[in-house]
Amino acid sequence: DVDDGDVTGIRLMRQTDISYDYRLRASYDKIIFQDVFAGQSVNTGRYIVVSSTMTTATSSGEGLILNSGNATAVSNVTRVQSYRSFSLYGTYPLVVDIKAKFSALKQIGSVVEFGLGLASTTVIPTDGVFFRMTAGVLYGVLNNNSTEIQVDLSFIPSANTFNHYSIVAGFTGVRFWIDGVLRGIIDTPKSLGSQNLSNSLPILFRNYNSIAVLTAVQFIVGQISVSSGDMDSGK
Numbered sequence: 406d407v408d409d410g411d412v413t414g415i416r417l418m419r420q421t422d423i424s425y426d427y428r429l430r431a432s433y434d435k436i437i438f439q440d441v442f443a444g445q446s447v448n449t450g451r452y453i454v455v456s457s458t459m460t461t462a463t464s465s466g467e468g469l470i471l472n473s474g475n476a477t478a479v480s481n482v483t484r485v486q487s488y489r490s491f492s493l494y495g496t497y498p499l500v501v502d503i504k505a506k507f508s509a510l511k512q513i514g515s516v517v518e519f520g521l522g523l524a525s526t527t528v529i530p531t532d533g534v535f536f537r538m539t540a541g542v543l544y545g546v547l548n549n550n551s552t553e554i555q556v557d558l559s560f561i562p563s564a565n566t567f568n569h570y571s572i573v574a575g576f577t578g579v580r581f582w583i584d585g586v587l588r589g590i591i592d593t594p595k596s597l598g599s600q601n602l603s604n605s606l607p608i609l610f611r612n613y614n615s616i617a618v619l620t621a622v623q624f625i626v627g628q629i630s631v632s633s634g635d636m637d638s639g640k
Contacts, residue, residue: 511541
């Protein structure tokens with residue numbers, strides 16, 4: 406029993422796999438990437454930072470702060486993206502874990518996206534799997550070549566409280582977990598040959614104002630990790 410279905414309405418059950426010789430198939434999860442944002446500046450060896458008026462900073466007490474200067478004007482944007490990209494290997498799940506919080510919620514015009522993806526300026530991402538907070542509503546998004554499918558995750562975080570956001574992506578689609586609870590499922594449409602257009606995607610954090618907002622929204626990332634599930638990938 407993986408999930409009792411309290412949120413999605415469907416109980417999720419998975420079978421165990423046992424060989425002819427009675428051996429139980431076991432996972433070989435491998436950590437690929439992890440980071441904490443505890444220094445006094447963004448590690449530009451790992452990340453590219455692109456900003457227009459909106460600023461980004463780090464704080465040893467909290468983490469990576471997108472919109473550290475509390476910008477409220479229209480089209481203000483900051484984006485942090487990893488140089489490294491992460492491959493999606495067939496049926497082996499790619500797991501992205503993000504510990505993050507919002508300084509304020511329900512701001513019309515505020516858009517925050519975080520997960521894996523390709524994006525620039527304030528236009529729709531061109532590929533990815535990620536969370537999107539807009540006007541206080543949190544969505545899970547599957548984006549293939551700029552065409553999106555999204556699911557309302559029915560979760561409203563508390564302001565200034567860190568939550569654990571997890572994305573599990575693979576051949577069959579993507580699962581969105583928050584604090585250990587399955588909040589949303591997007592199955593890969595049968596009309597698509599692959600979940601995403603790109604075989605590998607970078608970490609993406611983006612905060613922008615689609616219109617002027619009344620109250621500035623900061624997005625703070627404390628820790629992130631990327632891991633590969635079920636695959637014994639040791640060198």
